[in-house]
Amino acid sequence: MLPPSTPITLAFVFLVGTALAQYDSDIVNKCPQVSPEDPNPDPLYYSHPDDCTKYVSCAFGLPYVMECPNGTVFSDVITGCVHEEGPYNKCAKRPENKATCQAGSRNLIPHPDFCQRYYNCSDHSDKRMSYLGKFEEECDYPDLFDYVLLKCMSFKVAKCAEGTKVGVQPCDYVRNQCVSSHCEPCSFRAPSCLGKPDGLHENTIKLWTPFHVRCESNRSVEFLECPFQPPDSRFRMLFSPERKACIPLWEIPKEKSGLQPDCAEKEEGRFFATDESDRVFYDCPFSKVFFCDKEEVFSEESQKCVQT
Incomplete structure (x- = not known):
């Protein structure tokens, strides 16, 4: 039996990692209990009683609620998270698609939950290598989907439907997430500007490197690299988190990868x-x-x- 975080090779199946677990004392505990005879019970995963997008993971005899990625539900058939529209979704309380795409429709429909996403009823592409569900699309970061004009627009002017979540950080957009192995995590590639003033800032995961970001309204509006140092183009400048600028290698201490x-x-x-x-x-x-x-x-x- 495979846990929901273990990839398997099955057509249509989408089996990925999930959010952090949260203990819920109201959940019926079906977990194997720790005992002197069995101090380390086998892991068990079972469906949530009220929400198909969640499931229960056992740890030392206690039930913890986990969430499947967006566009997927928990399947008891394979004990994992699968696409809502896939053949392995046997959930009796299957969530309704709030954006109905009628046969032959080519409409664009605002997403009911996220302002940066929408439904494109004319899109029948295969999204197995994506966190997006059937007909679901997402604007390029940091654009948002204007629910009045029905198109992706700058976050500065786009109108979001009441109650929808507004993506601010690059990693709030599922298209920026890794869907395959050997992928550099989103937070490494696209640093967040949340809480930072407008202007240039370092990539906090890649300090004293050429990589930095330009922030505007808490958004990472431009990912930048320092240029090579004139007049000797063999050497690239590095971004200084202290001076908030690209500076020559010879002005950076050697312990910080410089040539001072x-x-x-x-x-x-x-x-x-x-x-x-x-x-x-x-x-x-x-x-x-x-x-x-x-x-x-x-x-x-x-x-x-x-x-x-």
């Missing part, structure tokens, strides 16, 4: 070329970095940039 020069045992009052580039030089004792113009290199003998 060391003036130890160097004559004060002189300039020195860096070990990495003859177009970059620094002074001592302050280690302040300077750059020669293009087609120039630094000469320690003449203490200035000279033509190559």
